Amino acid sequence: MRNPFSKTYTSEEHEMFDFLTQIKFFERMKNKEMARFIPAMHHRKYKRDEVVFFSKDPSQALYLVKKGQITLTIDVKDNFETILEIGRGEAFGENSLLENAKRTYTAIVVSEEADLIVIPYFAIQEVFDSNPKIKAKMMTSLSEYYNQNNQRLFKSYRESFGFFSLRQMFE
Secondary structure (H helix, E strand, O other), X not given: OOOOOOOOOOHHHHHHHHHHOOXXXXXXXXXXXXXXXXXXXXXXXXXXXXXXXXXXXXXXXXXXXXXXXEEEEEEEOOEEEEEEEEOOOOXXXXXXXXXXXXXXXXXXXXXXXXXXXXXXXXXXXXXXXXXXXXXHHHHHXXXXXXXXXXXXXXXXXXXXXXXXXXXXXXX
C-alpha cells in the first residue's frame, strides 16, 4: 500500500528523474534525493562552435547534456586536441563537485545546437551541506569516473609507449 503522506511528483519531475538516472553522478540516487537539485537547474541553449567554458576557468557549474554533442578538448601548443565527445545523458564539468577547482579542459558545442542543464556550484554545495548521503553518493560516482579515466589513460599509454612520459602526470 502506498504511503499517503509521501511526496508525489509531477510527470515533468518523473521525466527529469528518468533523465538524471542515466547520468553517472545521479545513478545511485532516489527520486527524493534528485529532487533536491531540480530547483537549482537552469536550461541553456548553445549553438555550434560556442564555448561552454575554457580550460583553467573556475569550475562554477556541472553541465548535463539534454540534446546535442559537446567536445572536450585540451590545448596542445596552438591546437585543440579532442579528448572526449559527449552527448545526451552525459555530464561534464565534473570537477565542479570539488571545492576551488579549475577546469582541466575546454568544452565546445559541435552539434548545430545543444540543450544543457546547468547546476551551479553553490547549489551543489548547498545540497551537499544539508545532505551528506547525497554528497557521499556523488563523490563515489566521481571517484569511479576518475578511476575509469585513469584506466583509459594507462591503456592509451601502453598502446603508445614512448610518446610521452607518464611520470609527469604524478609530479
